[in-house]
Amino acid sequence: MRELWILTKLQISSLFGINKILHMKNSEEKKQGKRALGTLIAMIFALGYFSVLYSIMMAEGFAAIGMLPTLLGVMALASSALILMFSIFETKGVLFGFGDYDIVMSWPVSIRSVAASRVISMYAYNFIYGLLLLLPAGIVYAVKAGPAWWFYPLYLVLMLLIPALPTIIGALLGTVLTVITARAKKSNLVGILAQLALVVGIMFLSMRTSMPLSDPGKIAGSAETLSGVVARMYPPAQWFQDALTAGSPVSALWLLLLSLASVAVLLLWLGKSFVSINSRIKSKPRGETFVMRRQVRSGQMAALVRRERARYFSSSLYVVNTAFSYIMLLAAGIALLVKADAVATFFEIPQMAPLLSIIPFVLGWIVSMGTTTAAAISMEGKSLWIVKSMPIRARDWLTAKLAVTLMLAIPSILLASTLIVIGLKPGLLDAFWMYAVPLAYSIAFGVFGLWLNIRMPRLDWQNEAEVVKQGGSVMVCVFSGMGVAFVPGLVAALTGSALVQPVTVILLLALTLWMWRSLVKSGERRLLLLH
Amino acid sequence: MLTIEHLTKTYGGDVKAVDDLSLTVEPGDIYGFIGHNGAGKTTTLRAVAGILSFDSGTIRVNGRNIAEDPIACKREMAYIPDNPDLYEHLTGIQYLNFVADIYGVSESDRDERIKRYADAFEMTPRLNDLIGSCSHGMKQKIALISALIHSPKLLLLDEPFVGLDPKAAHTLKGFFKELCDSGCAIFFSTHVLEVAEKLCNKIAIIKSGRLITAGNMDKVKGDESLETLFLELTEHA
Incomplete structure (x- = not known):
């Protein structure tokens, strides 16, 4: 556990380059770093603001037809889809084929701890992305619905759980893609096409959850459809909604168990195949023997x-x-x-x-x-x-x-x-x-x-x-x-x-x-x- | 070829990495630059290469001021850092052609030079490999070929022998001598004092950013070995 903490700390220290900014000695760099950090924070606040507006619009629509709880399910689904896409992209680079692989793997730490620290790092980023959608949605829901006291602590706990499953599924899909493409002749091209196909697929599915916002009549119809889509497409989003709005402990438990089980499955698998997958990625094929010919000059x-x-x-x-x-x-x-x-x-x-x-x-x-x-x-x-x-x-x-x-x-x-x-x-x-x-x-x-x-x-x-x-x-x-x-x-x-x-x-x-x-x-x- | 006058570089406002350093490298010199880790060797080389700003002083390459005319200065020289991170997504030959294009090397010159240097470093068959798949030593050899491809008048090298096999190190020393005979100047840092002693005609020793001695090898070290001199000076200066 101690080694996992040390490795995770190392990973988290690179989050948005904050550690570097904090330890800059050169005054000009320091100023530049602080400006960059300030811009980033301002941007996060601006995003949060837009997210609040979006949640308010959605909440108004749902409230008009008495389906306010669906707001939480839809936002959980949206943030999960976003996190899933990010995780697929991040797998190669964060989990596999990272620059400090040789150094990290030479330390007397377990492979599972190394893999877990990388997954936690992915989760940490994803949590921030998820927070941008889920926190405003929770606040808007709380203001409109005035829930019981237990809603607040439970929301914080479940908000921590929501990014876990899409992170793990994304990491698994990303791993499969990495393995398939690592040995392909044109591995980069195959990787690009496969990732694009996956993202287009996810986009296509998420389009089905879109709904018109301005027409109450249409909202009524589409909200009911949407509610069904949430439950069918991604039950954890429905559990999130039910646990918070209907006080269903079973739903909360399901979400907790599924999140923990998915983490365990991924770590068990990575414990066995982490080194072999990384070795595959690291070993690049040799080119054909070079024979000197006339080289072409360009500008x-x-x-x-x-x-x-x-x-x-x-x-x-x-x-x-x-x-x-x-x-x-x-x-x-x-x-x-x-x-x-x-x-x-x-x-x-x-x-x-x-x-x-x-x-x-x-x-x-x-x-x-x-x-x-x-x-x-x-x-x-x-x-x-x-x-x-x-x-x-x-x-x-x-x-x-x-x-x-x-x-x-x-x-x-x-x-x-x-x-x-x-x-x-x-x-x-x-x-x-x-x-x-x-x-x-x-x-x-x-x-x-x-x-x-x-x-x-x-x-x-x-x-x-x-x-x-x-x-x-x-x-x-x-x-x-x-x-x-x-x-x-x-x-x-x-x-x-x-x-x-x-x-x-x-x-x-x-x-x-x-x-x-x-x-x-x-x-x-x-x-x-x-x- | 290279004149450094009163060079000072400070990090973090108060830590002087290089403090009032002055030295001159003439055409034909093989100038060794030695000092402890963190003494200021890399900072000096980076400032001369025009990739690091400095607080005060003047650096002239072939009479031109690096701060005022960096492009003209860079055309005359080549720099290789201690750990050459090259473009891993390019093959060796793609990288060499890229460098040749940037320096405007003609087709006939680049053909002749790539063949000559790659053959000498036994790299020719591997020039189609991605640089990412090369070992540290192979990357160092590609970096060296790229530095020689445009026949620079000044070579700036940070620990050029690190990672090279004995044969490649021997080949490089041969090229150093050949380049000097043709009027090129070489200014390089090293921790291998035996190499510096045998190869260089001039030497500079730096400690905590300050130059503690510089000049002709024979005059600087006298009858002592370079190692003895280095230890004496750096312990007591």
């Missing part, structure tokens, strides 16, 4: 872009985390091409005009989530000395990173927007904004990602998940995108003004220009400070 910028592209595609976690947005973009394009009416009905938009004004911002939001640049500087990791010691301008180094994100974004936007234009047949101006708005978002968030990451770098990571999924700059970038798309989208939907799109594009481009100038101006100095 400095082309070499930088090629290096950046190779880095991107070398990490299945990095690819899945960002390429998923572009798949969503194409899915949106196909959906609007073949079933535009059904989409309008789903979002309760009776006429086409508001839909046409909202879609560019939805596309912009999706594009902002796929920005690769928010992690691109951190991904340099311990190899950063190479670019720092080379005769490369910081501007070119940053441009290459921006180029990769645009190489992914621009073709996806052009394809998706074309499908939408064919499907919805808008006027010339609306068609123009269908391209211009998401393109503006892709450039703006590409630059914003760099602007953030150079201020919130994380170079001492042991696994890529620390920067790709848990990096402060990634979180700030993704959630800023949500806000920056939501506000003009809402204004466009409510006012129907034709000015919203041009104003947004101009503002985004002006901000991009300002951020890029600031990056170029301070790039050399900031690059020198990175280590």
